Every structure is written in C-alpha cells, then in structure tokens.
Amino acid sequence: MEFILVTPQAQPHVALIQLNRPKELNALNLQLMGELRDALKQLDEDENVRAIVLTGNERAFAAGADIKQMAGKTAIDMLNIDQFSTWDQIRKTKKPIIAAVSGFALGGGCELAMTCDMIIASETAMFGQPEIKIGVMPGAGGTQRLTKAIGKAKAMEMVLTGKFMPAEEAEKQGLINRVVPVELYLEEAFKLAGEIAQLSPVAVKLAKESVNRAFETQLDEGLHFERKNFYLCFASEDQTEGMNAFVEKRRPEFKGK
Secondary structure (H helix, E strand, O other): OOOEEEEEEEEOOEEEEEEOOHHHOOOEOHHHHHHHHHHHHHHHHOOOOOEEEEEOOOOEEEOOEOHHHHOOOOHHHHHHHOOHHHHHHHHOOOOOEEEEEOOEEEOHHHHHHHHOOEEEEEOOOEEEOHHHHHOOOOOOOHHHHHHHHHOHHHHHHHHHHOOEEEHHHHHHHOOOOEEEOHHHHHHHHHHHHHHHHOOOHHHHHHHHHHHHHOOOOOHHHHHHHHHHHHHHHOOOHHHHHHHHHHHOOOOOOOOOO
C-alpha cells in the first residue's frame, strides 16, 4: 500500500492504520480511501485483531479530500466515480475503530474521524467542514453525523461558515471522547483500544452494532434490535466464560467464540 501504513499487531489484539501522505497533510484521494477500505476489511477478518486505531500524524489527521482530483469534474463524473461506496464499506467495519487525531481534521478528514466509533484528540486538534468555502458542501456524512453529535445549531454554523472547532470545544460538545497533550494522543488511543481488546469480541461487535442502530431507528425498533443482540450473546462461549469467571472471581479469558 502506498498511502497508508498498517501494523496488524501494534499491541496485543490492536491494529494500527496510519494515513501516510504527509506532504499533502494526508489529503484523502481515491487511492488512499481504497487502501483504507481494503485494510479495514482484512483486519475485520483477522481473528487476532479486536480493535483498530486509525491516525495520521501530529500535524494532520487528514486536512480534507484531495481537491485536485475533483476540480473540473462534472456531476456525472462524480456519479460514475462513486467514491462514497468506499465510505459505505468503511462504515460497515464490525470491529471498533478509534480515531487518534492531532492537528487538522477537516472536510473529509473530519468526516472520516466521525465515521470511527470513538475519537481521542490532542490539544492541537481542529475539526471542521470548510467545504462551503470552495463552493460545495460536505458529502461523506458531514451534515448528518456532525448534527447528530453536536446538535443542529452548532452543526449549521460550522457547515455554513466553514469555521473550525478546537479540541477543547469538541469535547464539550460531545464530538470527541477526550483531549490529551500532543505527546499522549496516540498512547491514549491505544490505551482505550487495549481495554476493549481484553473484552469479548463477540459482545463488542454486537454492542457496537446496537449503538449504531440507535442513530438509524425509532426507539421501539432500536430496543427490539438490542434485545435480539443481547440474546445472541448467550450463544457464545465468551458469555459462558465471562459469567463463570465472574462467579468464580477470576479474570475471564475471552476467545471470540
């Protein structure tokens, strides 16, 4: 892969993907997104991976889409390229993804961070949807996920003005999990991923699926979906091991079965 670096076992059961276009501030071109899609699919199928950390570098998580690839395109060109099908496949990753963000997370970079399940940010992180300043609007979920995360008024202001939101405010608004010093943002993401990786992979996948369903359904349907996944946990060896370990006052050994 040319534009990402993948370490399947950066820590026990935790994989690391690093966006690797530093000169372009990790701008998300079609090739990078394709590589990211393929890497996530492989890691999703790897039984030794239980959680994934996605990061850029200290200067930028990703400063947006690669505008050079889009300038001059027509609506039909964009329709035929169908770049958002790649985003849809990334969104369907079953294992939890934690974004470790430092510096710019703008446009597609902000949308990519929000596609992840959790976000750990450094003090220098800046989030924004500045597409309006170049005559377009967010197209990979920016108007939808941002609104669900921080509410209509704040999202409307960011989308319609292109203003950036610093990490401290992003935490207060509920967009990210927490803010840490620059030298600790990746370490903190690994810590969170490591906590999750110690738990039942079966239950984690089902729980992630259920939380995501809350954004897609009404309450009654969401509760019905949650209960089905709850019952499904009882078909796993992990459930038996977890409950037996609790009763026996020992640490469980989950195997993802």
